[in-house]
Every structure is written in C-alpha cells, then in structure tokens.
Amino acid sequence: MRFCVIGAGSGGRAFAAYIASKGYSISLYNRSFTRISDIIKKGGIEASGELTGFLPLDCITQDIELALKDSNVIMVVTPASAHKHIAKMIAPYLTEGHIIILNPGRTFGSIEFIKIIEKYRGNIPIFVGETQTLLFTSRQLSENKVNIIKIKDSVGFSCFPDKYNDLVYEIIKDIFPQLEPIDDYFEITLNNIGMLLHPTISLFNAGLMDFGKKFKFYKEGTTPRVCLVLEMIEMELNEIFEKLGLKQLKYHKWAEKSYGVKAETIYEAIQKVEPYQNINAPTQLITRYFTEDVPTGLVPISSLGKFLGVPTPTIDSVIHLASILCGIDFMKEGRIIEKLQIQNLLKERLYVEDIAIGTLFLEQKDESSKKLKEYNNFFQYN
Amino acid sequence: MRFCVIGAGSGGRAFAAYIASKGYSISLYNRSFTRISDIIKKGGIEASGELTGFLPLDCITQDIELALKDSNVIMVVTPASAHKHIAKMIAPYLTEGHIIILNPGRTFGSIEFIKIIEKYRGNIPIFVGETQTLLFTSRQLSENKVNIIKIKDSVGFSCFPDKYNDLVYEIIKDIFPQLEPIDDYFEITLNNIGMLLHPTISLFNAGLMDFGKKFKFYKEGTTPRVCLVLEMIEMELNEIFEKLGLKQLKYHKWAEKSYGVKAETIYEAIQKVEPYQNINAPTQLITRYFTEDVPTGLVPISSLGKFLGVPTPTIDSVIHLASILCGIDFMKEGRIIEKLQIQNLLKERLYVEDIAIGTLFLEQKDESSKKLKEYNNFFQYN
Numbered sequence: 001m002r003f004c005v006i007g008a009g010s011g012g013r014a015f016a017a018y019i020a021s022k023g024y025s026i027s028l029y030n031r032s033f034t035r036i037s038d039i040i041k042k043g044g045i046e047a048s049g050e051l052t053g054f055l056p057l058d059c060i061t062q063d064i065e066l067a068l069k070d071s072n073v074i075m076v077v078t079p080a081s082a083h084k085h086i087a088k089m090i091a092p093y094l095t096e097g098h099i100i101i102l103n104p105g106r107t108f109g110s111i112e113f114i115k116i117i118e119k120y121r122g123n124i125p126i127f128v129g130e131t132q133t134l135l136f137t138s139r140q141l142s143e144n145k146v147n148i149i150k151i152k153d154s155v156g157f158s159c160f161p162d163k164y165n166d167l168v169y170e171i172i173k174d175i176f177p178q179l180e181p182i183d184d185y186f187e188i189t190l191n192n193i194g195m196l197l198h199p200t201i202s203l204f205n206a207g208l209m210d211f212g213k214k215f216k217f218y219k220e221g222t223t224p225r226v227c228l229v230l231e232m233i234e235m236e237l238n239e240i241f242e243k244l245g246l247k248q249l250k251y252h253k254w255a256e257k258s259y260g261v262k263a264e265t266i267y268e269a270i271q272k273v274e275p276y277q278n279i280n281a282p283t284q285l286i287t288r289y290f291t292e293d294v295p296t297g298l299v300p301i302s303s304l305g306k307f308l309g310v311p312t313p314t315i316d317s318v319i320h321l322a323s324i325l326c327g328i329d330f331m332k333e334g335r336i337i338e339k340l341q342i343q344n345l346l347k348e349r350l351y352v353e354d355i356a357i358g359t360l361f362l363e364q365k366d367e368s369s370k371k372l373k374e375y376n377n378f379f380q381y382n
Numbered sequence: 383m384r385f386c387v388i389g390a391g392s393g394g395r396a397f398a399a400y401i402a403s404k405g406y407s408i409s410l411y412n413r414s415f416t417r418i419s420d421i422i423k424k425g426g427i428e429a430s431g432e433l434t435g436f437l438p439l440d441c442i443t444q445d446i447e448l449a450l451k452d453s454n455v456i457m458v459v460t461p462a463s464a465h466k467h468i469a470k471m472i473a474p475y476l477t478e479g480h481i482i483i484l485n486p487g488r489t490f491g492s493i494e495f496i497k498i499i500e501k502y503r504g505n506i507p508i509f510v511g512e513t514q515t516l517l518f519t520s521r522q523l524s525e526n527k528v529n530i531i532k533i534k535d536s537v538g539f540s541c542f543p544d545k546y547n548d549l550v551y552e553i554i555k556d557i558f559p560q561l562e563p564i565d566d567y568f569e570i571t572l573n574n575i576g577m578l579l580h581p582t583i584s585l586f587n588a589g590l591m592d593f594g595k596k597f598k599f600y601k602e603g604t605t606p607r608v609c610l611v612l613e614m615i616e617m618e619l620n621e622i623f624e625k626l627g628l629k630q631l632k633y634h635k636w637a638e639k640s641y642g643v644k645a646e647t648i649y650e651a652i653q654k655v656e657p658y659q660n661i662n663a664p665t666q667l668i669t670r671y672f673t674e675d676v677p678t679g680l681v682p683i684s685s686l687g688k689f690l691g692v693p694t695p696t697i698d699s700v701i702h703l704a705s706i707l708c709g710i711d712f713m714k715e716g717r718i719i720e721k722l723q724i725q726n727l728l729k730e731r732l733y734v735e736d737i738a739i740g741t742l743f744l745e746q747k748d749e750s751s752k753k754l755k756e757y758n759n760f761f762q763y764n
Contacts, residue, residue, distance in 0.1 A: 201589065203585075203586070203703075204585070204586070204587075204588040204589040205586075205587070205588075205589040205590060206586040206587075206605075206607065206608060207583065207586040207587040207602070207603035207604060207605055207608050208587060208590055208597060208602060208603060210605035210606070210607045210608060211602045211603070211605050213597060213602055215590060215595060220589070220590060220593045220595055221589035221590060221593065222589060223588075223589055223592035223593050223667075224592070225588065225592045225667055225707045225708075226588060226589050226592060226707075228706050228707065228709070229703060229706050229707065232706050285605075285607055313702055314702065314703070314706065316699070317698070317699035317700075317702045317703050318699075318703075320695055320696065320699045321585075321611060321696070321699050321700075321703075324610050324611050324614050324696065325607045325608075325610065325611065326607075327610070
C-alpha cells in the first residue's frame with residue numbers, strides 16, 4: 001500500500017514521518033518549494049518527540065501527478081480553505097478505490113471535496129473521509145525537521161457517506177489504530193471547535209492585531225465578556241444539533257477530553273488550558289483564524305441554520321463584520337448548503353428523525369431549546 | 383430670565399460658568415453629591431481657559447424642584463442615555479413656556495424627551511430642542527473648577543417640531559449667539575458623529591479593553607481595516623439620509639469643520655486629528671461608548687432603516703454583539719421609532735419629498751445609492 005501526503009507543514013511532516021516509520025511507501029507533495037527543499041536535499045524527515053530519528057521518503061515533489069502515482073491512500077493535511085483547490089488539482093489523477101482523508105475536514109469538508117471531484121471527473125468509485133481534529137500535536141522545525149509533541153490516543157473520523165466507514169477502517173486500521181470510526185458523519189463534521197474560538201476572539205481584538213501590538217491571544221484577549229459571545233454562539237450551535245438529533249461536544253467538555261482541564265464555562269476552560277497561556281496574538285489581522293475558520297466553519301453553520309429555521313444572529317454578525325475586515329465575501333466563498341447540494345439529505349434526516357424519535361421526543365427537544373429562544377427573544381429586534 | 387443647568391460634569395460646569403458670566407440668574411442641579419460638594423462649599427465655579435475667574439451661582443442643589451423653581455430655560459448637559467430619566471424627573475415641575483435644550487440630543491433626543499413629558503404631564507405648551515454637539519470643549523477639574531478649552535464658533539440647534547426654532551432663537555440668541563438654528567430638525571438629530579466612531583472601535587478592541595490593557599484608543603486601536611467597517615456604516619447612513627432628502631455630514635468633513643484637518647477617508651482624518659493621538663482606551667469595557675452611543679445612536683438609525691426599507695447589516699451586527707458584551711438589550715432599551723411614535727411624521731416627510739422633488743429626482747437618488755447596493759450585494763447572504 002502506498003500513501004501520498006499533501007501538505008508539508010508541521011501536520012503533513014508528522015504524517016509522512018509516522019507513515020514512513022511503519023514501513024510503508026510514501027510520497028510527500030507541497031505546493032511551494034521552500035517547505036520541501038531541505039527534505040528533498042536530505043531525502044527524508046528528521047523527527048523528534050514521540051517519534052525519533054531520520055525517516056526516508058520515496059518521493060518528495062511539487063508535481064502532483066508524480067506524487068499520486070500508484071498511491072492508494074491520500075492524506076490531505078492543509079488548511080481547510082485549500083480543500084477546494086486540492087480537490088480540483090487531484091481529480092484528473094484519481095483511480096478506482098482511492099481513499100482520501102482530510103485531516104481535519106472542518107465543517108462539510110468531505111462533501112465539498114466529493115462535489116468538486118464529481119464536477120471534474122464524474123462519479124468514480126473513490127472514498128472520501130475526514131477526521132475531527134489533527135492526529136498529531138506537532139511543530140514544524142527548520143530544514144527537514146518536525147517535532148511530534150503528541151500522537152493523540154483517539155481521534156474521530158468518518159467517511160461521507162458514512163456507510164463506507166467500515167470498508168475504509170479495515171484498510172487503514174493497522175497503520176492508524178488511533179482513528180475511531182464514528183457512525184454519523186454529521187457528528188464528526190459539525191463538532192468543529194476551531195470555528196467557535198478563532199474568528200470571534202480575533203474580531204474582538206481586531207484593532208490591536210491589525211496595529212501589530214503584542215499581546216497574549218487567550219490570556220489577555222479572551223475575557224469573561226468576550227466569552228459571553230462564545231457561549232451565545234455555542235447556544236446557537238446547540239439548537240442546530242438538537243434539530244438534527246446530534247450530540248454537541250461543548251467546548252469545556254472538549255477541553256477536558258483534549259487537555260484534561262475541569263471547567264464549567266468556556267472562559268474558565270480557556271484560562272485553565274496550560275498551552276494557551278503563552279500563545280501570542282498574530283501580529284496581523286488576516287490569518288487562518290478568519291480565512292479558514294469563517295468559510296469552512298461559521299458559514300456552513302449559518303446556512304444550515306437558515307435551512308433548519310434556527311436563527312443564528314450572533315454567528316451571522318461575526319461573519320458579516322469579518323467579511324468587511326478581510327475584504328472577502330465569506331458567505332459567497334464559503335461552504336453553504338446550496339452549493340454542497342445537501343438539501344435532500346437534510347430533509348431525509350429530519351424525516352427519519354421524526355419517524356424514529358416520535359413527536360413526544362421532538363417536543364422535549366423544543367423544551368430543551370427554550371433557553372436559546374429566551375435568549376433570542378431578549379435580543380429580538382427583527 | 384433664569385436658567386437651570388442639569389448636570390455638573392465638565393459640560394454642565396462650562397454652561398453654568400458661561401451663563402453666570404453673562405449676568406443671568408442660574409441654578410445648577412446634579413444627581414450625585416460628589417460632583418457639586420465643592421461648588422456648594424465655594425458658592426460657584428472657578429473657570430479657566432477661554433473664560434476666567436470665579437463665577438458665583440444662585441443655587442447649587444440635588445433637589446430638582448428647587449433647581450427648577452422660577453426657571454425659564456433648562457439646559458440638559460448629561461449623557462443622552464440619561465434623558466429618559468431626566469424627562470420623567472422634571473415633568474411635574476414644568477410650566478407653560480418652559481424651554482428645554484438638550485446638549486447634545488444625540489439621535490431623536492427631543493422627540494423622546496417630549497414623549498415622556500407628555501406621558502407624565504399631558505400636552506403642555508413647552509419647547510424642547512437640542513444641539514448637534516456640545517458648545518464647549520471643556521475638561522472638569524478637581525474641586526469647583528472647570529477648564530473651558532474652547533467655546534465653539536457655531537453649533538447647530540433645532541427644536542422639535544422645528545416650527546418653534548425662531549421663537550426659541552429670539553429668546554436665547556443674545557446669550558448664545560453661537561447657536562445656529564437649522565431649519566430641519568432631522569438634519570441636526572441624524573448627524574450624530576459619536577455613534578459612528580465609539581461603539582464600533584470599542585467592539586474591535588473589546589478583548590483588551592475588558593482585560594484592562596493600556597493602549598491608545600485612536601492611534602493603536604483604530605486601524606485601516608477597522609475603518610473599513612466605519613466607512614461601511616457611513617454608507618448605510620448615507621442611504622437613509624438620501625431616502626429622507628437630507629444632507630449627510632461625512633466624518634472627514636466634520637473633522638475638517640471641527641479640527642481643521644484635510645482628509646479623504648475616515649482613517650486619514652482620525653490619524654490627523656491632533657487631540658485624538660494621546661487618548662488612552664478606557665480600561666474597562668462597559669462605558670458611554672456603548673451605553674450612550676448604541677441606544678441613542680445606532681439603535682434609532684437601525685429602526686429608521688427598517689422603516690425606510692434600507693438594510694443596515696453592519697449597524698445591526700454592532701448592536702447585536704455590543705448587546706451581548708454589555709448584557710443589555712439595546713434594541714429594547716434604545717430609541718426605536720415605534721416607541722417614539724414618529725411613523726406618521728416619517729410617512730408625511732416621504733410623501734412631501736415625493737411631491738416636491740418629483741419622481742425623476744428620486745430615481746437619481748436611487749442611482750446615487752447604487753454604491754451601497756453593490757456593497758450590500760457583495761455581502762448579501764440573507
């Protein structure tokens with residue numbers, strides 16, 4: 001079995017080194033030469049941390065055709081905002097049975113990826129899935145190095161459609177025992193933590209980020225009142241999860257799972273996550289915190305809310321102001337459900353939910369969403 | 383003629399000293415004792431700057447009935463968010479012919495004031511007007527002092543309804559020759575500069591203001607990209623002005639008039655206004671920048687936009703996020719036109735505009751608003 005890793009940042013390097021360490025044949029692709037020039041020179045990656053030593057790679061290249069040649073599994077390890085471009089780029093070279101995993105997918109990553117491949121190649125039998133978060137906590141070092149701080153114990157993944165989960169899992173489970181197949185694709189793809197924190201905190205510190213002032217992004221820029229807005233966004237998300245019969249992974253629970261902190265609120269959790277405390281704010285305004293997390297996170301959620309009849313005024317406000325700040329029409333650029341063409345899929349889901357769960361339970365769900373309704377009434381002015 | 387000044391901050395003290403210097407009888411009211419205790423002790427105000435010397439006052443008190451006794455003209459010199467409370471408080475003591483001037487009114491100040499007086503006293507023949515900005519540039523000093531840096535040459539004022547302008551002007555013109563009656567009340571009350579800058583700049587620096595970090599509000603916190611949002615708000619405002627056949631005072635023009643700076647954009651103007659450069663950001667988040675300027679500025683504009691069919695998505699986003707940050711439902715607390723009951727007045731205005739100006743000109747106005755429409759289409763996602 002041959003792997004191809006797309007993206008040679010810290011995540012891509014970690015994947016390439018890990019796969020090579022398992023003795024598999026592997027090619028590494030990167031768009032720009034600077035990221036791979038030293039890896040080409042040395043013929044492989046120098047890993048430190050949980051994985052140590054020099055790992056040779058079979059092929060390191062800027063030529064996507066060459067990178068994909070004879071590959072069976074493609075690991076996409078780039079910002080989610082690059083997925084569209086990558087799908088179009090690799091479409092001509094895909095063959096029957098190819099497995100593609102987005103690390104991570106953000107919201108509706110696999111669906112967007114499949115739609116673009118269909119557009120350029122028609123309906124070919126390939127399998128596309130995504131992880132909820134990156135398998136590695138890693139930092140890119142200079143030259144051909146990578147520091148793998150942590151290989152996570154368990155990361156959820158799912159294909160779209162999720163009926164292919166078992167098939168794909170059988171193929172990759174020996175190499176990636178940490179990947180845990182989740183039955184419901186929506187549960188993986190909607191529980192996107194990046195979109196909750198990054199854009200909103202950036203918005204409330206936009207002035208000084210744009211000015212280039214030095215400050216601590218989480219420790220100084222993320223205060224109790226800023227977290228009120230994050231809590232509000234989480235409530236809007238919760239309403240959507242309830243409508244779809246899905247379990248929301250709340251931030252403080254995610255922080256407990258990922259960092260072992262015990263907290264009741266978002267503010268408390270953020271203050272307790274040790275690795276956050278020394279993170280400086282970006283010294284420029286336009287970063288992945290907006291350009292990745294708005295179009296591949298808040299935008300699909302907002303369009304989903306509109307489809308389901310769930311108001312998302314706070315999410316919409318963040319999208320609108322971020323669009324002006326960045327000069328990018330994120331609602332146009334981003335993953336809206338009309339473009340993903342999942343209206344029928346959503347209707348089916350709602351219908352199945354209705355039959356399976358029954359009216360009584362739906363009423364209880366309405367009950368549980370009262371809190372958001374009260375909050376919304378409080379802020380109602382449309 | 384006897385004056386009553388309500389509010390003993392820097393503005394109120396400047397008014398009291400100025401009126402006393404003209405030889406008129408005057409009382410000064412303040413809600414809290416700390417602001418007036420030293421003035422009571424000394425029996426008057428110690429002025430410096432454009433007005434110099436000790437100015438004795440007839441009455442300095444926390445008792446509103448006493449303050450208003452035998453008064454003819456009432457100068458309200460408080461944050462606009464206090465107008466509602468003051469109107470209710472003084473209503474029982476008003477007598478026929480009383481003149482009340484709000485310094486300044488912010489948006490629809492006089493209308494709100496009259497409605498509340500009507501509620502508590504019915505229809506009594508009094509005259510309520512407002513200025514566009516404060517007549518004095520002043521700073522409150524310790525004890526009984528005030529520093530009057532500048533008495534402005536010309537400040538627009540208008541009564542509501544504006545048919546009373548001449549009548550009121552005749553009475554006050556000898557004491558306040560700087561006040562310039564403006565024919566159209568709407569032109570005074572809608573050209574509210576404070577609401578343009580304060581809430582939005584505060585929003586984009588909310589994190590560090592809430593954290594209490596020291597930085598320069600305008601010099602560091604108001605960057606080119608923050609000013610893109612201010613330009614967008616100015617465009618939404620412009621559409622409303624055009625619909626009502628009114629001339630908008632653009633910020634860079636206002637800065638030229640007020641500070642003599644020549645600039646083409648909001649960012650350029652703000653960077654050139656010398657007194658702005660050393661202003662520190664408030665070291666707390668909840669200030670008049672939100673609690674005054676949102677409910678008495680952005681909120682009435684948003685509700686006016688809805689009435690006129692002009693979309694104000696940027697203004698609405700700022701209001702919504704500021705509401706969550708402050709824990710105040712500003713759309714409920716603020717001056718919305720339904721509460722002010724000016725729907726018929728607005729319909730009449732639009733009707734008169736239509737007849738007087740003709741359909742052709744209205745079409746030209748539509749033409750001139752194309753720019754905003756294009757911008758809005760760019761950001762359209764509703």
